[in-house]
Amino acid sequence: MSEEAIRLSGVNKAFSGHQAVQDLSLSVPRGVAFGLLGPNGAGKTTTLRMILNVLGPDSGAIEILGRPASQETRDRIGYMPEERGLYPRMVVEEQLLFFAEIKGVPRKEAARRLAPWLERLGLTAWRHRKLNELSKGMQQKAQFIATVLHEPEILILDEPLSGLDPVGVNVMRDVFVDLRRQGKTVVLSSHQMETVERLCDAIALIHRGRKVLDGPVSEVRSRHGKNTLVLSYEGDGAFLAGLPGVLKVNDFGRYVEIKMAEGADPQAILREAAARIRVSRFEVVEPSLHDIFVEQVTAGGEAAA
């Protein structure tokens, strides 16, 4: 059995002249939560569609659980699209059975599996209602059941938290934790860095159809060095930007983030600051994925331009 859940090697995909994905290679190990990052239009959706065998690559190879992507491999994937992916006017139970059936689960078997799921997520009383009679949070739960009822080994969630209210976010987080516990492989596509940072073990950042960087989250962050300071203080901190070794200051109101030049000494900056303002917090941190993302994307943009 292959150790990799998903493997892309040198994949290219173009749409009428526009290169959507370029020479993309990815490896998602089994049992890992993997974040596919990138700004809108980076090629995330196209990549997911190729993994799901909705689109075929122009060149390159895609392997799912050690086999070339096919109808058979995608039965082992559960996919949840960015927005709703259910029929609003269809009865919940009927609908969930339908989605399991088109994944190749016999109707009887699907019905047998469905009951405990409905019970667990508190939807039993609502199973004969139309989807649009349910609250947002409950719709989200139904959506989730539709994604997992065929017991997939891989889950692909496209922007799972976008447009959700706090209740919906909680539902999704529980679900996510649960899936991790079951040892499922989860691929999460998002442009929300914080979400990915909190939930994923490994990431790949793609921009303009190319992979910019990838690896485990901790490795990616440490690879980009401990070059960021967080500082909370009272007084006028305007001078901070002019200190030697300071590249950039981002003011967040209650604290500032200071980006240091290569080889700058954080202690020197602290001494200088302590002498002129009341410092209440000082911390050397790894750059957030957001910073890395912005850095890479702007750099890549310049390179391409």
Place this chain on the structure above:
Amino acid sequence: MKRLLTIVRREYLERVRSKAFLLSTFLAPILVLGLTLVPSMLMERQRGKALRIAVVDATGALGSGVEEELRRQRVAGEPRFAVTPVAEDGAEAARLAARRGVVDGRLDGYLYLAPDALLTSKAEYFGKNVSNVMDLRLVEQSAESALMQHRLAREGLDGARVKAVTRKLDLRTVRLTASGEREDRGASFFLALMLLTLLYMTVPMWGAAIMNGVIEEKSNRVVEVIVSSIPTSYLFAGKLLGVGGAGLTQVSVWMLTMAAFGAYGAAAAGGMPMPELSPLLLGSFVVFFLLGYFLYGALYAGVGSAVNTQQEAQSLAFPVMMPLVLGFVFFPAVLGSPDSPFSVTLSLIPFFTPMLMFLRITAVTPPMWQIALSIVLTLATVIGVTWAASRVYRVGILMYGKRPTFPEMLRWIRESGG
């Protein structure tokens, strides 16, 4: 294959369970039949009861003749009038008595022949209901006939003989078909019009049903989940078949109701000539509905996949509707001369076939080879159109944003896609 059936099943059940479907399927025939049956049933009831009529004769010469003529009038084998004598001496007294009779409801009406009626050829009818033209015509005929016979007798001629000699021509129009002959007094024309209108309503209706289904699936992203589970062609075919199945169910119910009506109605309407509701006609309605549905339904599905909203669909759907509209423009010409080379040619053009070939079948029975050829040509076109539309569909359902232009859609068809 099993998954294709899953799609077909869902599409079919969703349509068939909707209130709109139940309403239109079961209410439409009731309405159509009601509109046809009720008036004829009312007439039937009225006809069953002979009109109580009195003859008030002030000439002293015509009365018995008119009464005799009236008694002879028959409609659907039954005497139309019950002649009620007025037991009063003197014309004036009889007139007043008859008048009271009508007012009190003992009489339906009375015919008054003034003293100079023989000279003036004038008579008056007084009745509760003076709008039943057919009955009045019979009263008029009776009086006229009696008057004529009286005059002929005065000239020394035998009235009965003259009547026999001058008997009027009764033109019976018979529609001749391979299956036999049948009396027809324009009912076929109305039936053709009705069925054609039905075809014109249902084909675009079910086409639009597919289109709206496609747009809905696309706008709430259900389509993404589905095509990540099964091949796009399954979804496309499943939709076409499932919605088509619902449409077929509907027109079958309609046609069966009409067939039942044809069988029962012929008896109910008595002597009224009923339009011909032959199995050929009803069967070809179903066949041409299906051909029209698959031809236009595939196009509608393609259009639906290319747009994001129903509003956007309007402008793209118009070119799809064009052949249907054109077909309607040709309708009078084709009905007027269903066998002219012009009509034959038009009815063999696949986009017109479902409407115009059906129209020709209702008007005359075209040669079998023409019907067969039109079906083969349309089927070939259906295959071509479905192929092209499915290619637009597989690209369109995954595209959001700007509505594609026609050249772009043509490129989707040409390019292999992926």
